[in-house]
Amino acid sequence: MAAKRREQLLDATVDYLLENGAAGLSLRPLAAAIGTKARLLIYHFGSRDVLVSSALSVLLRRIQLAFLEMHSHATLDRTLIGFWRWATDKPNEPYLRLFFEVHGLAIRDPERYGQYLRGAIESWKELLSQRLDKRRMTARRREELATLIIATVDGLLLDYLATGEKERTTRALTMFLRTLKKEE
């Protein structure tokens, strides 16, 4: 098993990123934290950049799994509220924190983080469009709606992460969903 050790290091790196962020990552502190040496990280991954982008892929996969679990809910409302609950649950906060941190970095440095960002945006859209498929509306309108819903949830999560005010942001989300329902 050549790739086994690599897999372990990768998982440990993801956990480290969730705790410490991606902006100031450097090999030696990371290696010390996960019980290895910078030398070996380079050996297993080839370079720092490969390590980071590999770790972000794993991160994305984990978030997508959380998305998929919400699919069991009956209505779009319940799916969104379910995801909101998951995202604002304290133990899951690091996922969203890292998500928006990398989002900010990617806007500036698409070469390094672009692939992750495109994948992340795509996964949001896919979830939403699957939910909206069932309704009778033009593709154009469905696109508008998906864009609006994703943006609003993103914006509210950003607010929540910055202020920590769960109650206010949750109220704003339910108000948004109520407004959407009237619209139909």
Added chain:
Amino acid sequence: MAAKRREQLLDATVDYLLENGAAGLSLRPLAAAIGTKARLLIYHFGSRDVLVSSALSVLLRRIQLAFLEMHSHATLDRTLIGFWRWATDKPNEPYLRLFFEVHGLAIRDPERYGQYLRGAIESWKELLSQRLDKRRMTARRREELATLIIATVDGLLLDYLATGEKERTTRALTMFLRTLKKEE
């Protein structure tokens, strides 16, 4: 005039940040770009962190000025659309890019960027609440509405910056405003 040179360096630093971002800022390249030495940046500002947070304050002031210019518009709709036009205008893009980049960094590192983030969020809320004051609604409802509007515009701007798709995101914004109007 002791503070004159400092002011010049500060403005030049803001422009440099708008072009090059804040995540990987380091003194020597910055100094070279704006025609000075790292030595003098430390001399005028005391430390790197003071320089960065001073520059972000100037940035915030500039964005607030753009906000205030939109106040002349008659309705809330027109104010928001006016700001959206300003923010998605190519030459102004760096402001929002930097805004969200720092937002991402601040979530991770509140000590360094927290002050800027709180000020930025406050200025958004102030603009909105001034606009909503005139309407008859409970303070609680006004808070929900302001939170929702800010979050949606933020989320759409984030989408626009990542994808560059101005037409789709603008359509989503107008759909949002139309929905809000029905709600009243």
Added chain:
DNA sequence: CCTTGACTGTAACAGCTGTTACATGTAACA
């Protein structure tokens, strides 16, 4: 047993970081 290949340890490379000590300039004011 001996070789092969995957893995790890030690140490170093050049280059970068923020910051500082010390010396020099420069202009205003007594």
Added chain:
DNA sequence: TGTTACATGTAACAGCTGTTACAGTCAAGG
């Protein structure tokens, strides 16, 4: 003219960065 305050220049500090050269260790397969 001498003093004072602000500004600048030159070099260096210790500490960090990703990466690499070289020398091992260790278990599996001939």
